[in-house]
Amino acid sequence: MKFFQKILPNIYRDSVALMQISCKLCDLPGISQASAIMATEANIELLNEAGLLVEKMSPQPNNLLVAIQGDDEAIIDVAFKQVEKSINEVGTPTLSGEEQILAPQSIEMALDEFPEAQLALISCPGEYAEAEAQKALNLGLDVMIFSDNVSIEGELALKKYAANSGHLVMGPDCGTAILNGVPLGFSNVVRSGNIGIVAASGTGLQQISCLVDQLGGGVSQAIGTGGRDLHAKIGGLSMLKGIQVLAKNDEIKIITLVSKPPSPAVADKVLNEARKCGKPVVVSFLGADLAAIKGDNLFPVETLEQAAHAAFLLSQGKKPSDDPLPRHTIETSIIEEITSSFSDKQRYVRGLYSGGTFSYEAMLLLGAEIGPMNSASPLSTKHKLNDIWSSTGNTIIDLGDDLFTRGRPHPMIDCRLRNDRILQEAKDPETAIILLDVVIGHGSHHDPAGEIVASIQAARASAQKLGNSLAFVTFVCGTINDPQNLVAQENKLRDVGAIVLGSNAQAVHLASDVIKAIGDS
Numbered sequence: 001m002k003f004f005q006k007i008l009p010n011i012y013r014d015s016v017a018l019m020q021i022s023c024k025l026c027d028l029p030g031i032s033q034a035s036a037i038m039a040t041e042a043n044i045e046l047l048n049e050a051g052l053l054v055e056k057m058s059p060q061p062n063n064l065l066v067a068i069q070g071d072d073e074a075i076i077d078v079a080f081k082q083v084e085k086s087i088n089e090v091g092t093p094t095l096s097g098e099e100q101i102l103a104p105q106s107i108e109m110a111l112d113e114f115p116e117a118q119l120a121l122i123s124c125p126g127e128y129a130e131a132e133a134q135k136a137l138n139l140g141l142d143v144m145i146f147s148d149n150v151s152i153e154g155e156l157a158l159k160k161y162a163a164n165s166g167h168l169v170m171g172p173d174c175g176t177a178i179l180n181g182v183p184l185g186f187s188n189v190v191r192s193g194n195i196g197i198v199a200a201s202g203t204g205l206q207q208i209s210c211l212v213d214q215l216g217g218g219v220s221q222a223i224g225t226g227g228r229d230l231h232a233k234i235g236g237l238s239m240l241k242g243i244q245v246l247a248k249n250d251e252i253k254i255i256t257l258v259s260k261p262p263s264p265a266v267a268d269k270v271l272n273e274a275r276k277c278g279k280p281v282v283v284s285f286l287g288a289d290l291a292a293i294k295g296d297n298l299f300p301v302e303t304l305e306q307a308a309h310a311a312f313l314l315s316q317g318k319k320p321s322d323d324p325l326p327r328h329t330i331e332t333s334i335i336e337e338i339t340s341s342f343s344d345k346q347r348y349v350r351g352l353y354s355g356g357t358f359s360y361e362a363m364l365l366l367g368a369e370i371g372p373m374n375s376a377s378p379l380s381t382k383h384k385l386n387d388i389w390s391s392t393g394n395t396i397i398d399l400g401d402d403l404f405t406r407g408r409p410h411p412m413i414d415c416r417l418r419n420d421r422i423l424q425e426a427k428d429p430e431t432a433i434i435l436l437d438v439v440i441g442h443g444s445h446h447d448p449a450g451e452i453v454a455s456i457q458a459a460r461a462s463a464q465k466l467g468n469s470l471a472f473v474t475f476v477c478g479t480i481n482d483p484q485n486l487v488a489q490e491n492k493l494r495d496v497g498a499i500v501l502g503s504n505a506q507a508v509h510l511a512s513d514v515i516k517a518i519g520d521s
Contacts, residue, residue, distance in 0.1 A: 168241050
């Protein structure tokens with residue numbers, strides 16, 4: 001095994017572009033690990049932890065670092081040439097006659113070239129994101145901060161400044177938004193309409209907007225706040241601003257709020273703002289006490305799927321039904337068929353998610369029905385896995401958590417980590433169900449279902465050697481207009497025997513029913 005590392009001086013690319021380049025490198029034959037990443041102190045530490053750096057180096061944040069592990073030098077040489085090609089494709093300047101048009105080198109230069117711009121999207125190493133965001137705010141721009149690793153003190157300072165100057169800060173760690181019908185970050189192609197969303201959850205925003213699209217409705221504004229916005233220290237500043245922005249937007253008739261439960265004081269502020277906005281508001285605070293969310297214009301819901309249905313009905317001038325949605329679409333006879341194929345030892349569900357909100361919703365729903373879920377990031381510390389790389393009992397993990405992505409691309413971009421975990425779970429004689437999300441859209445892998453199906457087939461073969469039968473329960477978060485196409489992705493999963501449901505809640509409810517049926521048999 002050979003190792004290679006090289007600095008490319010004075011080259012910057014944003015994190016999504018670099019994750020996609022890294023993913024392509026890892027797909028090359030003979031490459032074990034590879035990363036293209038900015039050479040910041042934090043990133044160098046990540047690569048050291050991953051065992052990719054064999055030579056000590058000091059931080060060089062203005063430079064791009066390429067690290068590759070491969071079978072031999074010839075294979076690594078091919079991989080590095082692929083890096084150079086990809087870097088040049090991303091950064092090649094356009095030509096106008098004989099004159100080169102160079103990309104702007106600062107926010108000020110970009111604003112000189114595009115004076116009509118209203119938003120700056122910040123995607124740079126976290127230690128620099130706060131300063132860049134402040135520059136954008138000083139120049140009169142709203143800001144979406146895709147970057148993470150911004151201090152909570154820095155986030156608070158930016159959001160206070162924005163609140164006082166009439167601007168909006170989305171993030172840090174805001175991966176998804178739709179503004180004026182334009183998708184940003186990890187987002188989906190949904191039809192425009194009269195529904196607006198304010199979300200402290202990227203995949204929660206994606207699930208609701210995609211389900212609204214599938215129901216025939218539309219979302220033209222979806223404001224991400226970043227996951228810490230509703231913490232007590234931040235005070236929900238971006239969600240409050242988002243509600244105010246959507247309340248003033250005449251096109252938006254329905255507002256939907258999405259988050260894990262806020263701190264009580266923050267929840268009071270957010271709900272008070274929602275009550276006075278003058279529009280119906282669907283409230284999806286996952287795990288919150290619905291009875292405590294009161295107000296004539298407030299419609300609290302338990303799941304992301306319910307949020308989409310409630311928002312759609314309200315957008316059509318109808319009141320949401322009090323009747324619960326169907327748990328799922330799978331008949332009892334199919335559940336009996338599934339459980340009859342399991343061996344005596346098979347009795348647990350293993351959820352391998354790429355979306356953090358999906359894994360959180362799964363832990364809530366499954367925990368209420370079949371008992372607490374073990375996890376790397378559990379609902380209660382009592383159920384924290386001793387080893388995050390090894391499941392025990394009923395386990396739900398978010399493979400997009402920082403614990404798993406240190407030195408690796410996100411699983412929405414690179415499917416290898418999850419594919420490996422699927423094969424690992426198949427070798428456990430106690431695994432009965434493997435529960436998966438597949439998230440498509442802009443920024444995601446170009447064919448995630450196509451990447452997963454080979455692992456499903458290999459896992460089944462591995463389980464059969466133990467005398468076991470595995471059930472794969474999945475759903476696809478996306479739309480038919482996404483580049484990967486919702487129907488095409490679902491069909492690829494069905495073709496290898498996976499059970500495909502319409503939402504995370506449906507997939508989780510089916511998994512729960514199967515596990516309960518095992519206990520009853």
